[in-house]
Amino acid sequence: MSFDTSELLILYDIFSFSFPAREKDLVREIIEKSTRMFGVRRLALITGDREHRKCLGYWGFQRKHDVWEEIEKEGDNRFLYNLRNGKLGLLYLEQVNPLSSRDRRLYTIFARRVEEVLNELKRTEELKRFRSLMEQINDAIFLIDAKNGKFFDANQTACKWLSCNRNKLVKMNVLDIQSDITKSWKQIIRKVRGAEEGLIVEGWYRRKNGRKFPVSVSLRLTEFGEEECIVAVARDITEQKQAEKQIKYLSFHDKLTGLYNRTYFEEEMHRLEKSRSFPVSIIVGDLDGLKIINDTLGHYRGDELLRRFARIIRDQFRSSDVVARIGGDEFAIILPQTSRQTVEEVIFRIRRVIEENNAHEQLPLSISLGTATAENPGQSLWETFKEADNRMYRDKLARGTDPLRATVRVLKLALAEKDYLASGHTERLKKMTRLMGEALGLSSAELSDLSLLAEIHDIGKLGVPDYILCKPSALSEKEKEEIKKHPEIGYRIACSIPVLVPIAELIRQHHEWWNGEGYPQGLRGEEVNLLSRILAIADAYDAMTSDRPYRKALSKEKALAELRRCEGIQFDPTLVGVFEKIILEQYE
Amino acid sequence: MLVGIGYNQKGDSVLAGRLAAEQAVEQSGEPAITFLLTTENYAQELVLQAVKGVIGKSKLVGLCTPGIITRDGVLEKGVGVCTISDSEMQVATCLQGDVNLSSWEIGEEAGRKLRASGIDSGTVFVFPDGFATNISDLIKGMYNALGPNFTYIGGGSGDNLKFFKTYQFTEQGVSSNALAATLVKGISFQIGIGHGWKPVGQPMVITKASGKKVYEINGRPAFEVYSECLGGIDKESFPCYGMKYPLGIPAVGGNFLIRDPLKVEEDNSIVFVTEVPQNTVVTLMEGTVENLITTAREVASIAVSGLASPGITFIFDCVSRYLLMGKEFEQELKEVMNVIGPDVPMIGMLSFGEVGTFSGIPFFHNKTIIIAVGR
Numbered sequence: 001m002s003f004d005t006s007e008l009l010i011l012y013d014i015f016s017f018s019f020p021a022r023e024k025d026l027v028r029e030i031i032e033k034s035t036r037m038f039g040v041r042r043l044a045l046i047t048g049d050r051e052h053r054k055c056l057g058y059w060g061f062q063r064k065h066d067v068w069e070e071i072e073k074e075g076d077n078r079f080l081y082n083l084r085n086g087k088l089g090l091l092y093l094e095q096v097n098p099l100s101s102r103d104r105r106l107y108t109i110f111a112r113r114v115e116e117v118l119n120e121l122k123r124t125e126e127l128k129r130f131r132s133l134m135e136q137i138n139d140a141i142f143l144i145d146a147k148n149g150k151f152f153d154a155n156q157t158a159c160k161w162l163s164c165n166r167n168k169l170v171k172m173n174v175l176d177i178q179s180d181i182t183k184s185w186k187q188i189i190r191k192v193r194g195a196e197e198g199l200i201v202e203g204w205y206r207r208k209n210g211r212k213f214p215v216s217v218s219l220r221l222t223e224f225g226e227e228e229c230i231v232a233v234a235r236d237i238t239e240q241k242q243a244e245k246q247i248k249y250l251s252f253h254d255k256l257t258g259l260y261n262r263t264y265f266e267e268e269m270h271r272l273e274k275s276r277s278f279p280v281s282i283i284v285g286d287l288d289g290l291k292i293i294n295d296t297l298g299h300y301r302g303d304e305l306l307r308r309f310a311r312i313i314r315d316q317f318r319s320s321d322v323v324a325r326i327g328g329d330e331f332a333i334i335l336p337q338t339s340r341q342t343v344e345e346v347i348f349r350i351r352r353v354i355e356e357n358n359a360h361e362q363l364p365l366s367i368s369l370g371t372a373t374a375e376n377p378g379q380s381l382w383e384t385f386k387e388a389d390n391r392m393y394r395d396k397l398a399r400g401t402d403p404l405r406a407t408v409r410v411l412k413l414a415l416a417e418k419d420y421l422a423s424g425h426t427e428r429l430k431k432m433t434r435l436m437g438e439a440l441g442l443s444s445a446e447l448s449d450l451s452l453l454a455e456i457h458d459i460g461k462l463g464v465p466d467y468i469l470c471k472p473s474a475l476s477e478k479e480k481e482e483i484k485k486h487p488e489i490g491y492r493i494a495c496s497i498p499v500l501v502p503i504a505e506l507i508r509q510h511h512e513w514w515n516g517e518g519y520p521q522g523l524r525g526e527e528v529n530l531l532s533r534i535l536a537i538a539d540a541y542d543a544m545t546s547d548r549p550y551r552k553a554l555s556k557e558k559a560l561a562e563l564r565r566c567e568g569i570q571f572d573p574t575l576v577g578v579f580e581k582i583i584l585e586q587y588e
Numbered sequence: 589m590l591v592g593i594g595y596n597q598k599g600d601s602v603l604a605g606r607l608a609a610e611q612a613v614e615q616s617g618e619p620a621i622t623f624l625l626t627t628e629n630y631a632q633e634l635v636l637q638a639v640k641g642v643i644g645k646s647k648l649v650g651l652c653t654p655g656i657i658t659r660d661g662v663l664e665k666g667v668g669v670c671t672i673s674d675s676e677m678q679v680a681t682c683l684q685g686d687v688n689l690s691s692w693e694i695g696e697e698a699g700r701k702l703r704a705s706g707i708d709s710g711t712v713f714v715f716p717d718g719f720a721t722n723i724s725d726l727i728k729g730m731y732n733a734l735g736p737n738f739t740y741i742g743g744g745s746g747d748n749l750k751f752f753k754t755y756q757f758t759e760q761g762v763s764s765n766a767l768a769a770t771l772v773k774g775i776s777f778q779i780g781i782g783h784g785w786k787p788v789g790q791p792m793v794i795t796k797a798s799g800k801k802v803y804e805i806n807g808r809p810a811f812e813v814y815s816e817c818l819g820g821i822d823k824e825s826f827p828c829y830g831m832k833y834p835l836g837i838p839a840v841g842g843n844f845l846i847r848d849p850l851k852v853e854e855d856n857s858i859v860f861v862t863e864v865p866q867n868t869v870v871t872l873m874e875g876t877v878e879n880l881i882t883t884a885r886e887v888a889s890i891a892v893s894g895l896a897s898p899g900i901t902f903i904f905d906c907v908s909r910y911l912l913m914g915k916e917f918e919q920e921l922k923e924v925m926n927v928i929g930p931d932v933p934m935i936g937m938l939s940f941g942e943v944g945t946f947s948g949i950p951f952f953h954n955k956t957i958i959i960a961v962g963r
Contacts, residue, residue: 008791040949058732060732062735
């Protein structure tokens, strides 16, 4: 074969270079071809621009750091080629003999080919990185022909949405997608053309399995080669919408009862005021004794009561009615297109339902209700609300004794729930104290206070843990200290209930001793209120003559003897005498 | 430098090894390096131990070969020993196993081991398992670790074409699927390399290949294209044609690396004796016995050219040439011996692929003869 034919074979070989997928394979191929075709004895492939050089591979240098030294040197057997003017890297080739012009020519052709392959490899890597980035995104990304709506490309998420692979997808058109956005595709394209910053639209998309979900699509016009393209990035906004719905719900609903809140109530008041839904009736309701329940039984029971009331009234109204909790214990209901007569019937029905409900519930529900009706459009609903509110207060006043009765009932129930005393204790105390009071010539007001004191003097025990109150064995010192707090707690509870305020101090003093060694204040003698001193004796006597979990009841005689033993110490000696006389008279 | 050559064809492994070694050492004195060639009929370990018992502290390198080349012809059964003594000579050996795992990296490892001897130049004798997956990569890996200051010669070991198991050894022991190599400084070698095959027809491109298997040429099944080049042959006649029409890969200086086709697979791919790189231009090669012999004579002439008093001659001649030429192989040897002369100690082997350089760069060849003359 002639020399020229040999050169042609080399050129043919150079242009048979593969486009390897890995840098390592490229280096191996450069080594194979350059050593075989040119007898290259050392070579190095360096990538990166001047500031970021990296030796991708070398051959014949023994050590990598030799590469950097050697390629800087000059020599007539060395060939250094700047790939893409040095921006892509360097190719260093070295042979035994000085380079001939033929060698230089062939090396240059070879280096240019390496340049192309390396460039392609870098581009492919970049593309892979970009593709991988695209595939990692949870948004569906589409490249669409702006002219006819055909898909050019899409990422995995997009394929998943459309339940097809990329090959199938590129045969599809945007109109094949079931969405309100694609239905108006032409208008959307028009808008995108006019929107320099791109366009964001919201709508829905239905998958092949029928699942429909809300989407937000960001659209932008771009050029891809000579084609005008739309880049559409679609995001499933189900969670966002649900969150918005939740926020909206929370902003218009009361978290505790699930009823509308004051904000929604006010918005509806404004809206209905301008509407044609007249006559509009408004009911205002107030839950009696909520504060007492919260203070005595705890907020959990108070909340339970609120939820119970909310359940009752929610069932009594139409979906068009606005049932709202507008304050701690205040409720209001707007009833559009409801006459005065109808709302009165509603009130009646509510009262009946509450009564029925109370029959099988431990805590009684007591509600004051008021109503008013705006007959004609233009009438102020706020005025109507005010009128209904006033009527509610009048209702509260009209049922004047009811709140007190309700309060007492609640407290009694609460005490019973604690179950720390045998039944009948209160009644016996009331009787004994009344007899003593009469014997001492107390006024009717004092007798009334004494009766109430007998009934609720231990209200503070609601604040003492059950396990201490119900402990069958003797109490520890710490537990005794806890028990001793109950007169003070009772005092605070009574102070919070107007009708109990007059006996609050009496409750606090019912464990004070005549000699000043009682608690909580250590008062002595007549510093202790008379009514409290009376109660202390009756209470001790009844306790001694009743069975306890840890001992049997004492006889009347033994109990009286114990009272006598403690007179002048724990009890007022004069009052013990009076008490003894009454007991002996009454129970003989 | 004193050189000793010994041959023995006794059937007993120990006896053959010992007698051949004794014959060589008698001529050279206590050697610095010993080359041991055996054929596959011996218990290799016993031969090695017997030789080691004679050569003392000498380094040793060797392999099992399809045939040992002597001045009197090819010994298909026998033991050949070459001992060289020289007080100035520096020698290192290396027996690197698992050459099929990752040829390039294994070659680099072997190169690093030889370089650790501190020898900075010289000749590397490379004796890989001829069946190894990628001997070209193995050699390239070695070169990468050793650098350009060395000359490479050698050949692949074989087992009389049984394709079963080959052996490589150094003084450290016997191994299979390995590379035995020695680095020798102190003998200057002049090397001739050639094959006598000529390109015919149009150039083609190996468009799909993996290791030794070529799937596609010019984008079509390899055998279809190969058959067309020969005017249409069938698979049954392939072994005959394959022997006579190898492929040539263009190389530096207008040379060709020969690739010897071995068999056709059912999928029309062709398995070669040695790996063929993908995306490489190839041409069909043809040769006559006359051409091959002429080339062998020229190779010998190059090897001895200008050398006043050669001390040793190594011949690595492809077993494929031996099989192709048949009785005329004797003529090739005769021609070579005539050029080298009667007084130069000579040892050679039929190789399963040859290691030799083009422009100082080592390659793995097929159907080639390499003659190295040292002094």
